[in-house]
Amino acid sequence: MPSFIRKKRLMTVLIGFVILVVLIGFSMRDRTELTVPEKFIQDTVGWAQSIFHSPIQLVTNTTNNIQDMFHVYEQNEVLKSRLAEYKGLIQKNQQLKKENEELRATIDKTESLSGYTPIQATVIARSSERWFEQMTINRGEEHGVAKDMAVITSEGMVGKIKSVGAFHSTVQLLSGFDRSNKISSWVVREGEDNVFGLIEGYDRESGRLLLEGIKQDVELKKGDVVISSGLGGVFPENLRIGKIDEVVNDQFGLTKTAYVEPFADLFDINHVMVVDRDMQTIMEEEQGGGEQQ
Numbered sequence: 001m002p003s004f005i006r007k008k009r010l011m012t013v014l015i016g017f018v019i020l021v022v023l024i025g026f027s028m029r030d031r032t033e034l035t036v037p038e039k040f041i042q043d044t045v046g047w048a049q050s051i052f053h054s055p056i057q058l059v060t061n062t063t064n065n066i067q068d069m070f071h072v073y074e075q076n077e078v079l080k081s082r083l084a085e086y087k088g089l090i091q092k093n094q095q096l097k098k099e100n101e102e103l104r105a106t107i108d109k110t111e112s113l114s115g116y117t118p119i120q121a122t123v124i125a126r127s128s129e130r131w132f133e134q135m136t137i138n139r140g141e142e143h144g145v146a147k148d149m150a151v152i153t154s155e156g157m158v159g160k161i162k163s164v165g166a167f168h169s170t171v172q173l174l175s176g177f178d179r180s181n182k183i184s185s186w187v188v189r190e191g192e193d194n195v196f197g198l199i200e201g202y203d204r205e206s207g208r209l210l211l212e213g214i215k216q217d218v219e220l221k222k223g224d225v226v227i228s229s230g231l232g233g234v235f236p237e238n239l240r241i242g243k244i245d246e247v248v249n250d251q252f253g254l255t256k257t258a259y260v261e262p263f264a265d266l267f268d269i270n271h272v273m274v275v276d277r278d279m280q281t282i283m284e285e286e287q288g289g290g291e292q293q
Contacts, residue, residue, distance in 0.1 A: 118273040119144055124168070132204065133176025137272060140167040148234050150275045156240040156263030157183075157228065158272060169274075174209060174241075175202045175266045184232035185211060185241060187258070188225045195220065196229065199241065203259065207266075208245055211258040218256070220247050226260050236275055 121137040139145050141164050149161045151171050160181070162172035172181065183199035195218050201210040211226060224244040230237025242260040250257050 117144070117276045119276060121145075121169075121272050121274055123269050123272065130176070131267070133173055134162065135171050135173065135269065137169050137171060137274075138167070139274060140165045140169050142166050144276060145169050145274050146276070150228070150235045150239055151272050152239055152275055153264045153269060153272055155265070156242065157235075158262075158264045158266055158269060160235070161274060171272070173266055174199075174262060175204070175207075177202050177209075182232065183235055183241065184229045185226050186229045187211070187214075187220055187244065188227060189221070190224075196231075197226075197258065199226075199260070206259065207261075209242055209260040209262060211244075211260050212250075212255070214247070214256040214258060216249075216254065216256060220244050220256075220258055222246070226258075239275065 119139055121139040121143075123135050124138050125136040127134065137151075145161060145164055147161055147164055150157060151159045151161060157174065159171045159173040159176070161169050163170045177183075177199065179200050185197050185199055187195040187197060189195065195214060197211040197214050199209050200212045202208070203210055209226075214220065222244055226241045226243065228235045228237055228239040228241060240263050242262040244258050245261040246259040247256050248259075249255075
């Protein structure tokens with residue numbers, strides 16, 4: 001009995017093997033149509049692939065989109081950083097260009113000054129509390145700076161030395177001048193005699209200097225140039241101050257007051273010159289004065 005069962009099992013295995021070989025051979029031959037079982041298996045596999053493919057594809061696309069978003073965000077941050085650096089470089093370049101132009105103008109002005117010894121200086125501080133009145137420069141007694149010397153830029157006069165240290169000085173700006181800080185001045189009129197006046201203050205509302213003591217019968221025009229006269233004994237002569245902007249009668253109607261627009265920008269100053277007269281010029285002036293007497 002056991003021998004019969006073994007033979008039966010062997011026969012079953014052989015028959016199954018033959019059927020398998022036949023099916024393999026049948027499936028491998030060229031055919032135009034599939035059998036019904038093959039179609040069923042193919043459709044079943046296709047449906048299964050579709051069912052699993054859609055969510056997998058959705059997850060993959062979502063993951064890729066998130067990665068792309070992070071990548072774009074990182075690129076955006078890098079671009080913002082570079083743009084900020086670029087803007088900073090532009091501003092720095094503009095500032096350096098401006099300072100370079102100021103230095104060139106200062107050097108040209110230094111070469112054009114005759115009869116004076118200009119001491120070049122840089123503004124190193126300006127108090128927020130006294131922004132309109134004072135500033136500090138990096139030159140002092142050791143560099144030849146003395147109290148009451150005139151301070152100018154390439155554009156014109158900006159003030160005078162108020163106090164002096166060994167290596168630094170405080171400048172009293174024209175915008176901080178009052179009646180105790182007068183500048184003896186000439187108004188230069190084309191084709192006519194110069195007109196004398198005194199710079200005696202600063203109108204902070206209009207940003208203009210006040211030229212007082214002009215006679216009623218004197219006619220001044222807008223644009224007439226105002227320079228230092230050198231008659232006050234404090235400031236040298238022929239330093240550019242500003243130009244006439246407006247002329248009005250004083251409150252008593254005896255004289256006129258002229259509003260003078262300064263040539264120099266009193267609020268954006270980086271480089272200045274402290275003007276000192278040469279000793280030779282001073283000696284010539286003293287000798288000339290002695291001969292006249």
